[in-house]
Amino acid sequence: MFYVIDDLENSLNTKPDKDFVAIIPFDKASNYDIINYYIPKIPMLFMDFHFSKIESFQDFYFCTINIPEILVSERSIICFILTKNYVIFIDRDEYMKNNFKKMLETHREHISSVGTAVYCFLDYIMSKDLEKINSLQHNLVDLELNVLNKKKLDQIKEITGYRSRTLRLHHYYVQVEGIFGDLIDDPQNILDEETKQLFQILIRKITLYGHESEQIWEYTSQIRDIYQQQLDVHQNIIMKFLTIVTTLFMPLTLIAGWYGMNFEYMPELHWKYGYPLVFTLSFLLVIIMCIIFKRKKWW
Numbered sequence: 001m002f003y004v005i006d007d008l009e010n011s012l013n014t015k016p017d018k019d020f021v022a023i024i025p026f027d028k029a030s031n032y033d034i035i036n037y038y039i040p041k042i043p044m045l046f047m048d049f050h051f052s053k054i055e056s057f058q059d060f061y062f063c064t065i066n067i068p069e070i071l072v073s074e075r076s077i078i079c080f081i082l083t084k085n086y087v088i089f090i091d092r093d094e095y096m097k098n099n100f101k102k103m104l105e106t107h108r109e110h111i112s113s114v115g116t117a118v119y120c121f122l123d124y125i126m127s128k129d130l131e132k133i134n135s136l137q138h139n140l141v142d143l144e145l146n147v148l149n150k151k152k153l154d155q156i157k158e159i160t161g162y163r164s165r166t167l168r169l170h171h172y173y174v175q176v177e178g179i180f181g182d183l184i185d186d187p188q189n190i191l192d193e194e195t196k197q198l199f200q201i202l203i204r205k206i207t208l209y210g211h212e213s214e215q216i217w218e219y220t221s222q223i224r225d226i227y228q229q230q231l232d233v234h235q236n237i238i239m240k241f242l243t244i245v246t247t248l249f250m251p252l253t254l255i256a257g258w259y260g261m262n263f264e265y266m267p268e269l270h271w272k273y274g275y276p277l278v279f280t281l282s283f284l285l286v287i288i289m290c291i292i293f294k295r296k297k298w299w
Contacts, residue, residue: 001097005117008108021117022088023096034088038062038081045090049077052175054182059083061190063179067125068172070165071132078125080118084190087114099125115195123202126209133212136166140219147227159227163220170217173210177203244293251285 002012005019015022015034022034029035029046039045042055042062055062065078079090089096103124104111111117140162147155180203184196191199255278259268268274 003100003104003117005111005113008104008111019114020086021100021114022086023091023100024088025094025097026090026092029090035090038088042081045079049079052172052179054179056182056187059188059190061183061188065122065176065179066172068165068168070136070169071129071172078122082114082118082190085114087118113192113195115191116198119195119198119202123198126202126205129209130212133209133216136162136216137219140216140223144223144226147223147230155227156224159220159224163217163224166213166217166220170210170213173206173213177206177210180206240298244298248286248289251289252282255282 001023002014002016003021003023004012004016005021012020015032024032024035026046030039035045038060041057045062049064049066052065053063060081060083062081063079067076067078076095077092078096079092081088081090089100091097100121103121107120107124111120143155143158143162180199183191184199184203186196259266259278268277271277
């Protein structure tokens, strides 16, 4: 699928002679001569990257942007080859095709060159990032409240999951910021000044998102610490209860051990009221100790 920059209303099935945007399916890429031209120059063209990067060649850029799952329903990869006269997107699972059409509905009037087409598409893809970051923050606030209210004490997997995903999110923005910085520097002189100014705007947004993602990652560390503190408090309560129970039974254990000795001359063993006396003494000891614990607020 090809879009001519001067006529974005309609798509073409063959490569045009004018400046254009090409969206080529990943599984059919080898059928296009324009892709076969770049395969020897870019050995990693069809690799499944788990990071974002940009490679500078003599007359073009090769860029891969790996969007983490925390921003999309599933991990998506934007892969493109950018030259002065055209940009080629390698489409996986029709992600590029569907989103490029949606982008044209709102950004068509702003596209005047190949560089602005790339800018508009990336700006559209990242336009909802701040909303998703805010939604993530709300989820973490709810998670923190659940931890503080002791609704769950088995949330370590959930906290660890958020922590790893937010770390990947922060790395993603750092890598994308570096890509946009290289495009602005433009050592191959492929982009015009208008496009570079647009990428200056976009890099400021990405820098903001990067700061937000870093704060979220630090917030997950705070939640993890709070969770550990609550877990320690819960364990201390259990240990306190067990200590109190043990303390209550210590005098009773002493009495039972004392009168369990097999001495022949123990007057209480043959006394008529020996058993009631021991029972009453044990009961009074438990009551007295409970009163003492209560006054000292040990329970």
